[in-house]
Amino acid sequence: MALLYYFKDENVCIKYLEDIRWPDQVGCPYCDVVGNHHITPRGYRCADVDCDMPFTVLTGTMLEESKLPLRTWFTAMFLFASHKNGISSMQLVRDLGISQKSAWYMLYRIRAACVLTYRMLSGIVQVDETYIGGKYKNRKPGSVPAKAQGRSPVQKAVVFGAVEQRKDGFLRAKVIVDASAEALQEVILEMISMNSKVVSDEWTGYKWLHPFYEHIKVNHKNYDMGNEGYTVNKIEGAWSHLKAIVSNLRGIDRKHLQRIVDQFCFMYNLRDYSPGVRFVVLLKNFFDKQLTMKTLKSDEPLIDNELGIALYEIETAIVKQHVLEIEYKADKKDKTIRAVEPIGIVVYKKAFHMIAWCHLRKGYRDFIVENIKVIADTEQAFTNSDLLTLKEYMRTVSKSRRLAA
Numbered sequence: 001m002a003l004l005y006y007f008k009d010e011n012v013c014i015k016y017l018e019d020i021r022w023p024d025q026v027g028c029p030y031c032d033v034v035g036n037h038h039i040t041p042r043g044y045r046c047a048d049v050d051c052d053m054p055f056t057v058l059t060g061t062m063l064e065e066s067k068l069p070l071r072t073w074f075t076a077m078f079l080f081a082s083h084k085n086g087i088s089s090m091q092l093v094r095d096l097g098i099s100q101k102s103a104w105y106m107l108y109r110i111r112a113a114c115v116l117t118y119r120m121l122s123g124i125v126q127v128d129e130t131y132i133g134g135k136y137k138n139r140k141p142g143s144v145p146a147k148a149q150g151r152s153p154v155q156k157a158v159v160f161g162a163v164e165q166r167k168d169g170f171l172r173a174k175v176i177v178d179a180s181a182e183a184l185q186e187v188i189l190e191m192i193s194m195n196s197k198v199v200s201d202e203w204t205g206y207k208w209l210h211p212f213y214e215h216i217k218v219n220h221k222n223y224d225m226g227n228e229g230y231t232v233n234k235i236e237g238a239w240s241h242l243k244a245i246v247s248n249l250r251g252i253d254r255k256h257l258q259r260i261v262d263q264f265c266f267m268y269n270l271r272d273y274s275p276g277v278r279f280v281v282l283l284k285n286f287f288d289k290q291l292t293m294k295t296l297k298s299d300e301p302l303i304d305n306e307l308g309i310a311l312y313e314i315e316t317a318i319v320k321q322h323v324l325e326i327e328y329k330a331d332k333k334d335k336t337i338r339a340v341e342p343i344g345i346v347v348y349k350k351a352f353h354m355i356a357w358c359h360l361r362k363g364y365r366d367f368i369v370e371n372i373k374v375i376a377d378t379e380q381a382f383t384n385s386d387l388l389t390l391k392e393y394m395r396t397v398s399k400s401r402r403l404a405a
């Protein structure tokens with residue numbers, strides 16, 4: 001990859017980012033003073049006496065807290081920008097030799113950088129909705145039965161999309177609650193200028209469009225009949241691209257779907273540019289004020305599966321020493337809600353096990369992670385000050401006789 005040859009070490013990467021962030025003069029991210037700083041071995045220090053803060057080009061960005069080398073980030077972003085249908089965390093694991101957790105961490109942030117600045121759409125605008133997934137839990141892509149397609153939002157996520165018909169037209173898309181006239185009105189008024197010509201299918205949810213817009217209804221099956229050549233082909237073609245991106249993932253948590261939709265819009269709107277251009281846009285977006293760690297609500301990763309989410313939550317709780325609340329299903333009859341203080345995860349008999357101090361049983365217990373149905377961080381600190389470490393715990397139990405939950 002020529003790009004990696006160019007970004008041969010961290011210093012080259014830093015210099016490149018500095019050129020993007022500070023095209024003219026280095027500015028202090030704390031007090032916004034420009035061109036008044038000392039150079040330090042680690043970066044810069046603000047020369048304003050009231051500020052005097054140390055900073056680097058990464059200060060205040062999503063990359064600031066990452067321990068991964070910039071070169072790894074650059075490679076991941078370039079791979080991301082090169083694959084129109086998206087890449088999975090597994091691909092990143094393979095191609096970059098990083099852990100699954102790092103791959104999730106990176107993909108989550110790269111997707112967050114897929115934000116483009118949009119103007120209102122205008123001219124002839126095609127609109128449509130599509131239905132993604134279902135109950136995301138344990139669902140494989142493509143497993144939605146054909147009969148389940150349609151307008152019912154039951155257990156499916158509805159995505160609204162609008163695309164300008166002209167050749168270089170912009171696409172915008174957003175996850176909405178359902179395909180009701182109310183929900184569609186809100187999103188359409190937000191995205192499309194009033195005097196535009198809006199082309200939709202015959203769904204009743206679009207009935208209100210006139211008199212806000214010039215409304216052209218087309219019949220899905222019969223485009224040629226009396227519609228003067230108007231179609232919704234362009235937006236329908238775009239949906240197949242969104243579905244290709246979705247099917248590349250092993251299922252998406254619904255709350256993360258908007259990020260995938262942002263990725264889809266990013267790729268669609270920059271489809272005529274080279275991967276190199278998309279890569280630079282991603283880098284630039286990392287310096288947008290909106291993309292700092294503070295505004296990216298939490299550092300939860302975009303995760304491809306439920307087990308991954310559970311493992312991540314547990315690992316985070318171990319590090320933060322937070323009490324977790326879980327709903328645990330030991331067998332068909334036995335379902336309990338418990339507060340636990342996790343000390344580690346072990347792999348045993350081809351399954352992940354969480355070892356934790358259980359408030360309910362007042363002792364250490366072994367929970368099969370796949371049987372944890374709901375998991376939540378209580379944000380409360382451990383109540384036990386003398387918990388065993390995982391190693392100490394493992395010494396107390398022989399392999400054959402483990403404690404049951």
Ligand SMILES: [Zn+2]
Binds near residue numbers: 033
């Ligand atoms: Zn300053």
